Amino acid sequence: MADQNTLSPLDLETHDKTFLDANELVINMGPQHPATHGVLRVILRLDGEKVLGLECVIGYLHRGVEKIGEHRTYTMFNPYVDRMDYVAAVSNGLGYCEAVEKLLNVEAPPRAQHVRVILTELNRIASHQLWLGTHALDIGAITPLFYTFRDREEILKIYEKYCGARLTTHAFRIGGLQYETYAGFEKEVKNFLNFLKPKIDEYEELLTTNRIWVERTKGIGKISAEDCIALGVTGPVLRASGVKWDLRKAQPYANYKNFDFEIPTGQHGDTYDRYLVRMVEMRQSVRIIEQAVDALPEGPIMAKVPKVMKPPVGEVYHSIEAPKGELGYFIVSDGSTQPYRMRVRPPSFVNLQALDLMCRGQLVADVIAVIGTLDIVLGEVDR
């Protein structure tokens, strides 16, 4: 079977010279390469060690999430969204629940909104911790992995205590929350934040001025703000290129407008700046959670939603700032219990498109660094 995924093979008649000079080499990386963070296949076109261009081959993890969504009721589809970006399951759930709430024209009560913000921001920290550990591991620093996984464990423990699950939490329901917070939730979250703050300093001590780290990341995988916007790249990658844009501020959802926080930006759009941006984001998340816990209101946690949801005929696009960028849901309702169309706009999928541009002219080893810095999750790329 003709595999059109490969680059066109060298034609010996016309490319004889190239072949003899052997200055162009096509190699295949993945799909089962530990540094591709999942099943990503990259076809690299090399000149010696220099990357001339590359092509991503994706779809190995395609499960047809959108098709599944059209064959489940709104409530039944809720746990499926956790399985897209499985390291930030709570964010996926927030985006989905809010999109359906918009379609139903209901709003979650204030207490539910606060708890949602707390859990989502904890998830952002967990996602960034996992990114940092694996990214540093790819580049050759093994210690941060142990540090970040040790601390991420505490977040997962909070999730486990709250809803029984650690990764695919299914924490939110359409209209609010299923569970009231457990006794001592606020105190535990605050203890965790106090525990985490010095730990973030610790990560930075390990890396920020580490000469090997700086040399492997500074000036690597540069992308300009214009290119980011043209390619639709969002999230920390866009911010590291100097665009001060975060959906939590630009088009506030949930109740983010009640909280005080900064949007970090970089200047150079390189791997090092993206690292710095994510480190600041973790600290800003800590800030948001502190405010949310302090101001946690009393009250109901579930809005009045019908048991069988039949949103009126219409369509809605709702997006949130997931740890990786803009996560959008485009839902079309035909008035029945199931969505007529369930489109997910995944940040990883769109961001991965920039890999080719970011790697051109870099060395093979830098491809690994750039894949790491894009922070992709193949479960979300392929859906």
Next chain:
Amino acid sequence: MPEETKPPLPPSPEGEAKPTAEKPAVPGGVKSTTSGSVQTDPNASTTKAEPAQPAAAKPAAPAAAAPPKPAAAGATPPAAPGAPAKPAAPPKAPVPTPVPWDSPMIAKLRGAYGSGIEPLSYLGQNYMIVDQSLIPEILQVLRNEERFDYCVDITAVHYPQREKQFEVVWVLYSFPRNERIRVKTLIKDGEAVPSSVPIWAGADWLEREVFDMFGIRFGGHPDLKRILLPEGWKGHPLRKDYGILQQDNEWVQINLGIESGQ
């Protein structure tokens, strides 16, 4: 006899557009009537359309359907459980409908393109339905003059019963204006849409995905081929006529060496 009660019930959800949606509701509906099934049976078999309606109304008002259960055991007429459920459905909030969307930008576009665009707003979200022939031009104008510099998403919706089966949707965002809009166009099966890769480089993979999932071709796309499914896959899964259990058995047989993936 209990077997007799079942056949009249499944047809009811079918009238509701989607059979699988009502599936979880149906067992509940059956249970609440089985206690009184001996009495209800004759009625159910004579008027097939009638019992279908209460069964469909029940899931909408489960609280109303539950109380009649003990009463049904006491040989109440079968119409009783259906009757209270029916009036429970009508009192509903007014259904929101799309309203015309008006803005300086729309006035300008209207002046240039007239009836070729239909601007609407639903739930505070603005979108415009654009005539197919205007598509590359309007997108270019939105990008260059109205500064919608970020193409968030490109997707499609399939309506097999319509003459123009596909709705292609562009979700656009403008960084300078902090505004999000959608542009839609309707096309027939087999028709191509001009590619917007020259306008937004990021449209590349998004268009490939639409092609992969719906089979819509984008004219002028630099490398239009499948992206998530393997090359050589037959069919386009997100079309409505592609069943959820259907798959390309031939591909599975050749590539995986198994009879069927099911």
